[in-house]
Amino acid sequence: MDELWKKFDEGELSHSGVHHLMAVHELHKEHGYARGIDIARHLDITRGSVSVTLSKLKAKGFLTEDNNKFYRLTAKGVNAVNSVLDRRRTIERFFREVLMVDGSRAQEDACKVEHLLSLETTGKLLSFMEFLLSSKPEASQFLAAYTHDIADMLPEQPPSITKTAH
């Protein structure tokens, strides 16, 4: 366990890499294409830094670049984006609806861990959340008791817990 944290940074996909892939994905949805300059603008970072990250992603097979320098996600890239988005949605919902973390904080914290959690842990988190938010009496009693206990820790005007993710 002591050395495990080092492996996170050596992983195939860094957090920054994930956000570059998501930028390509969103730009394609919005405009039908993604150039280096569009990605840099979208992420609000320099073109130099974008091109370093994009070459690494290209070498790892997450995206391709054509002769006109337009970037496109490969199937591997699309899978990576979809699985991160799934995880982010689950984690954010868990933070917001079960732990009652404030909406923007939940979003920010979900962003931080979205690429780190394994599929297994995310799946179990989802099952746990579905159980807790189900209409089973044990679950609603537990949640009501928990909510009562942490009431003092909630912000004065708690955001609506039924609000769905964007």
Ligand SMILES: [Zn+2]
């Ligand atoms: Zn993130």
